[in-house]
Amino acid sequence: MNRVLISAAELAESLETGSPPLVLDCRVRLGEPEAGRRLWEAGHIPTSHHLDLDRDLAGPPGEGGRHPLPTHDAFTAVVQRLGITPGKAVVVVDDMGGQLAAARAWWMLSCWAGHPDVRVLDGGLRAWQDTGGPLVLGREPLPKPSNWRPYFDDTAWVDADTVLTGRDMKVDARSLERFRGEVEPIDPVAGHISGAQCRPSAANLDDDGRFKSAEQLDGELPDAGAVIAYCGSGVTACHNILAYAIAGRPLPRLYVGSWSDWIRKESHPVASG
Incomplete structure (x- = not known):
């Protein structure tokens, strides 16, 4: 990559x-x-x-x-x-x-x-x-519009049914407290998808807010043949996917809806602790 x-x-x-x-x-x-x-x-x-x-x-x-x-x-x-x-x-x-x-x-x-x-x-x-980079105020004139039409790879993401029926390891990017169900500041249900592992996205960064080295990430990221990344709503999960890319690992697929979608159905298994 x-x-x-x-x-x-x-x-x-x-x-x-x-x-x-x-x-x-x-x-x-x-x-x-x-x-x-x-x-x-x-x-x-x-x-x-x-x-x-x-x-x-x-x-x-x-x-x-x-x-x-x-x-x-x-x-x-x-x-x-x-x-x-x-x-x-x-x-x-x-x-x-x-x-x-x-x-x-x-x-x-x-x-x-x-x-x-x-x-x-x-x-x-x-x-x-x-590093001394300047910041400027106000708005910038928009660039000249393009005519690019991307070819979208819809195999890069999954829906709830795939998460429910598949065998991929599920990796949760939220904090440990949210994963365990101790707090839930955003969504109406606390906890995590049953069987998931927690890898808080913040753990990918060092004390300066930069990504850890590829070697360190490779040693820390959950390891499985296939991984589905999720979080609260499919935003910080992308940070974990990026960490896998930095580590040179195969990229997880993104469960875009993540926890906010999972809890919409009472039949989806929820765990805590």
Whole structure:
């Protein structure tokens, strides 16, 4: 698989070239629909554009969970509006080490839509600022729209029936407290999918908010022949998929609906502890 991370220094250098990447700011605050755009307008990497979790990276909540995938046509409209083409590199950024929601954007563009060169800024906005990268205010003029129509790989994700009937290892990216059912700040039911293992997405990062080394991730990530990644609503689960990519492991499939979809049916087995 192509390289999936870019350092702040590499990004700064690439922005000065004649073929700079398209930078997409994916910052989000769950439960605050307008927070991401406000954060971007208050200070962002020069030339970057806001990519919104709820409007651009998800369909309407409800059937399929809190952040179901948009339709093919809806996401095609997003990539065309932003001028995304397979020939132009893309860098996705957030301020949570990729957890909210750069990894989701990486997965949708790279794994689902098939873009050949999408990278996550390692360490996010903090790393950019730590290396002296400037932030600018206001809005950026949108690039010239593209006519790219992705070929979507719908084998990269699974639905609840596949989770229920399949034998793939299920890996939960939520915190241990949510996994155990000790707390549940978002969804109406606490606990986890029966038989799942917990790998909190935050465990993929070091103390500086950057990804651990490939060797360390390879030694820590749950190991199985086939893995299904899930979380609360299919966002931080993408962070675990990204960690598997960094470690050089086969990529898990994403249960997009995740816990918010699983608990919609009382017949789905739930565990705690």
